[in-house]
Amino acid sequence: MARHWSETVARDYLVAEGYEILAENAVYQRLELDLVVRDGTTVVFVEVKQRSTLRYGSPAEAIGARKIARLQQAALYYLADTFGRDDLPLRFDAVLLLGKRDDYQLRHLKAIF
Numbered sequence: 001m002a003r004h005w006s007e008t009v010a011r012d013y014l015v016a017e018g019y020e021i022l023a024e025n026a027v028y029q030r031l032e033l034d035l036v037v038r039d040g041t042t043v044v045f046v047e048v049k050q051r052s053t054l055r056y057g058s059p060a061e062a063i064g065a066r067k068i069a070r071l072q073q074a075a076l077y078y079l080a081d082t083f084g085r086d087d088l089p090l091r092f093d094a095v096l097l098l099g100k101r102d103d104y105q106l107r108h109l110k111a112i113f
Contacts (some may be wrong), residue, residue, distance in 0.1 A: 003025055004048075004050065004082070005033055005047050005050075005101045006050035006095075006097045006104075007024070007025070007035065007047075007048050007089060009063055009095075009097060009104070009106065010034070010035060010046065010048040010095035010097070010106075011024065011035060013095065013106060013108070014035065014037055014046065014095070014108075015050065017108075018039075019037040019038065019039055019044070020037060020038040021035065021036075021037055022036040022037055022038055022082070023035070023036040023078070023082075025073065026035075026074075027077055028074050028077035028078060028081065029073075029077060030080070031070050031071075031074035031077065031086075032074065033045055033075065033078060034046055034047055034048040034072050035048065035095075036078060039041070039055060039091070041089055042089045042090060042091050043079065043088050043089065043090045043091075044090070044091045044092070044093050045074075045075045045078070045090065045091070045092050045093070046092075046093045046095055047063055047067070047071060047092070047093070047094045047095075047112075048094070048095050048096075049062045049094060049095075049096050049097070050096075050097040050098075050104075051097075051098055052098075052099065052100055053098075054098070058096070058098070059094075059096035059097060059098060060094065060096055060109070063094060068092075068113050071092060072092075075090060075092070078081075089108065091111050092111065092112050092113055093108065093110050093111065093112060094108075094109045094112045095107070095108050095109075096108075096109065099101060
């Protein structure tokens with residue numbers, strides 16, 4: 001179940017684009033994956049970031065080196081736990097939302113690292 005309105009918007013957008021939802025808010029060893037989806041044969045780990053304004057930076061700027069390392073580690077846990085292996089085709093995407101629930105801009109960045 002999505003925890004924040006932005007995660008619901010991201011999930012609905014991805015479903016409309018043809019992605020299959022595999023997991024939402026999956027937690028492994030205190031590492032969270034916002035959304036895990038399938039794009040064909042590729043497992044995609046999607047980080048959702050929302051900012052009301054640019055006052056404290058863009059949503060993309062919130063995905064730094066530490067966050068990337070944590071996403072990679074959580075993805076390996078997810079693959080091993082769900083599929084029993086960690087060598088499947090995978091990708092890391094971001095869905096970025098700028099604005100508020102009733103008025104926002106959405107960007108989907110594929111293969112962010």
